[in-house]
Amino acid sequence: MAPWCYCFLCLLIRNLSGTPSNSSGESRNPWGPAPVAPGEVVETAGGVCKFSGQRLSWWQAQESCEQQFGHLALQPPDGVLASRLRDLVWVGQREVPLRRPPQRRARTTAMLVFGEKTADRAARLRSPLPELAALTACAHVQWDCASPDPAALFSVAAPALPNALQLRAFAEPGGVVRAALVVRGHHAPFLAAFRADGRWHHVCATWEQRGGRWALFSDGRRRAGARGLGAGHPVPSGSILVLGQDQDSLGGGFSARDAFSGNLTDFHLWARALSPAQLHQAQACAPPPEGLLFRWDPGALDIAPSLLPMVWVRLLCPVPSEECPTWNPAPRSEGSELCLEPQLFLCCYRTETYHRLQDAQSWPGQDVISRVNALANDIVLLPDPLSEDHGTLSPAEASSFLGLLEHVLAMEMAPLGPAALLAVVRFLKRVVALGAGDPELLLTGPWEQLSQRVVSVASLVLEEQVADAWLSIREVVGGPMTLVASVQRLAPLLSTTMTSEQPRMRIQHRHAGLEVRSLRLREASTRGCFFTMPGGRPEGPGHIHIPAGEARRLLGKGLSGVTAIHSWFTSRVFQHTLEGLDLQPQAPASSEEANRVQRFLSTQVGSAIISSEVWDVTGEVSIAVTFHLQHQAQTFRHKLVEPVCAFWNYSISPYTGGAWATTGCSVAALYPDSTACFCNHSTSFAVLLQIYEVQRGPEEESLLRTLSFVGCGVSFCALTTTFLLFVAAGIPKSERTTVHKNLTFSLACAEGFLMTSEWAKANEVACVAVTVAMHFLFLAAFSWMLVEGLLLWRKVVAVSMHPGPGMRLYHATGWGVPVGIVAVTLAMLPRDYVAPGHCWLNVHTYAIWAFVGPVLFVLTANTCILARVVMVTVSSTRRRARMLNPQPCLQEQIWTQIWATVKPVLVLLPVLGLTWLVGILVHLSPAWAYAAVGLNSIQMKRRRLREVKATQLEAQGEGTPRAVVPGPDLALEPQEGVPLLTLPHSIARR
Structure with a gap:
């Protein structure tokens, strides 16, 4: 073939490919490495990574990996894997803060307190509104559930049109608050907006002249919406905005029947319809400035004397703008995206851990898995720990499956095998993650029964005869401390069942227990708050104490109440499985003993495990605590035993589930068979016994x-x-x-x-x-x-x-x-x-x-x-x-x-x-x-x-x-x- 034929053929191929040689698409040519497929496992320099193919938020991705005993990639992909990725992927974090769902921040602002329904309570915007072809109105509302009659949250009246626009709502006793938008006298149906629970909710309404499109949002979620409401007609100029009343005439004509009863603050008005992402920003106390007509400012309102003086409130705002680390394969660079945005991700493992998980189906204990699945007529326990969950799990199903699992474990005579233990741990992780997936589940789930069964199952797998199985899977799950974390995560679910008549929930079963308590800081500011384990007492071992000074410190921050969460674990499995974990030896208490110490031998768990956390509605609040724990009976002949106050730090070694640390903790008092400790933060604590071999000086x-x-x-x-x-x-x-x-x-x-x-x-x-x-x-x-x-x-x-x-x-x-x-x-x-x-x-x-x-x-x-x-x-x-x-x-x-x-x-x-x-x-x-x-x-x-x-x-x-x-x-x-x-x-x- 002539040379010009070769040139013509090459030119034809380039034209057909449509990709110039200097374009960015060159890396996607058909002769390059094939993209990584969903479910494919790729070996890297640091271990093994599995590409899920799902798009989840950062927290959901982290949760998905943890349920499969892995973690998000802790560093950017390298080698073959990097060249086979085509889209942005999440990158993990070693530190704990980003491992939690989005927190909420707080700011203090003035609120309007609309008490009983009267005709003289209203707040009017002094400046008339321009003509509005679209608008968005948002406010934080605390609805008075004792008033079942419909009321106007706000209203807009024009000179010739009293019902130009208003948002009306009413509360169903013990149910939900139903809201409806009224535009130019046309009334949309009342639809469920939020729970009638007396709490603060962020409520927004959007409307557009074109097509009459409208929508209702509460707490960042779209609740209702349709078309054809007031289409083709704008809100006339010169309109008056009034908060808390329906206007039968321009700026007046109020009636007690339509008056709002409750609390209102942080009202904003835009001359455009905000997108869902912009509404998230408004909910986060960061209102978008584009098109903003009114930013919450009580000084710009004519407020009725009956609403004065205004009351200051600590407003709670989620932080959807928090960003999480990512890696972009196109420029091969690290970056960050909003944590709530769904992205692809990699679940990574150490090579030896992944191989052990692959061999799990051949481990002893498969009969228990088969028995539970047969009784449930469903796949409850997965024989393959690397497989993904089948379908969704509702709280009712989870509670039922836990009941079956508890029955099988209680009747099991032989010690639980490592395969069954691994499957049980994974199922517990899946159950306690239910509340993090959909916030609406928190309002409907049978959380008290579910929590009782989780604690019972956790206690059953902490029996001493299961210690060998825990040792077999310690490198995979990090030991029994993973159960401590799972039980602690029950607290947000259990707290939804508490009421003013029942401010405390306590669950216990043999080796494990959990208590969730609503703590009033003013009462705790005098004596503090004591929590006792079974058999413990406030003046002796077996308790944890929140000092009164910490309660006063939280009061000074504007908090009035918090939720205190305590759990305890008394199984000897912790001593068998956490023995010998690395912890820097502490100096003996006396100089005489220090001179006689020849060599540090080991560290052993010497007490029960006790956990303490304090939460307000914004998230976890770090406080100092003191605790006093009894030493568990152990024999150390001719050895020096030095008690050490320690806490479990989950971020020290993410591959193994954490490690003991002593930062911020110290011994407050030593007793012959117990130790009192102080820690300047709250987490999971224990008294460790460091064993030394004593020789002559x-x-x-x-x-x-x-x-x-x-x-x-x-x-x-x-x-x-x-x-x-x-x-x-x-x-x-x-x-x-x-x-x-x-x-x-x-x-x-x-x-x-x-x-x-x-x-x-x-x-x-x-x-x-x-x-x-x-x-x-x-x-x-x-x-x-x-x-x-x-x-x-x-x-x-x-x-x-x-x-x-x-x-x-x-x-x-x-x-x-x-x-x-x-x-x-x-x-x-x-x-x-x-x-x-x-x-x-x-x-x-x-x-x-x-x-x-x-x-x-x-x-x-x-x-x-x-x-x-x-x-x-x-x-x-x-x-x-x-x-x-x-x-x-x-x-x-x-x-x-x-x-x-x-x-x-x-x-x-x-x-x-x-x-x-x-x-x-x-x-x-x-x-x-x-x-x-x-x-x-x-x-x-x-x-x-x-x-x-x-x-x-x-x-x-x-x-x-x-x-x-x-x-x-x-x-x-x-x-x-x-x-x-x-x-x-x-x-x-x-």
């Missing part, structure tokens, strides 16, 4: 280390001298002397390595070698101590004249068994054999039992042997005494028996290694350590002199040889948090 450690090293050195010299005497003195060979020599040699070598262990820890290879050597040699010493006991049994108790088992068996026991133990330990625990920072066995693994186990066996066996030998010795002494003196006095008999008991014990304790038992007591008090070191050092020196003397006598033939084997006074340094253990090794043989 630095001065005591230094002194004991010095004494141990000196005693070890002297003992090493004594053992070496004794061994040389055995070798050089020409003592006749026998089983007894052979056992003594092996025992002396093994102990001397072990102590030699012990003295070098402090320097060897600087080199990893040398440290391992020294640890292996000490492990082997000390085991060998104990093995030879066991041989000493067996030999003593054969010579004293059994009194056998037949040859013994022979030295081969003794050598196999003394040297072969330790070799086997050390070899097996090294093979099974090659990485956990040596303690970090010390040349000794790791006491936090099973390696330490390769030493402690054999030692306990030897000490137990030799203790039994010693007891039997003492019995034989006492019996023999009694017989000998009767032979020498057939009729001894009582005092002589007692003394003989005592000496017959004490003498063999003193002689045989060292030879059988039982003096090592002294080292078990040294962790109880420093006095035991000093006593063990000092006493055994003196004993060692005395026995060394006896050994030297006995050897000299035997060499000179001047007496029966008495071989006494001195032993070291050995103190082991603290190994990886184990208390200092002083182990006497003095061994004697008579």
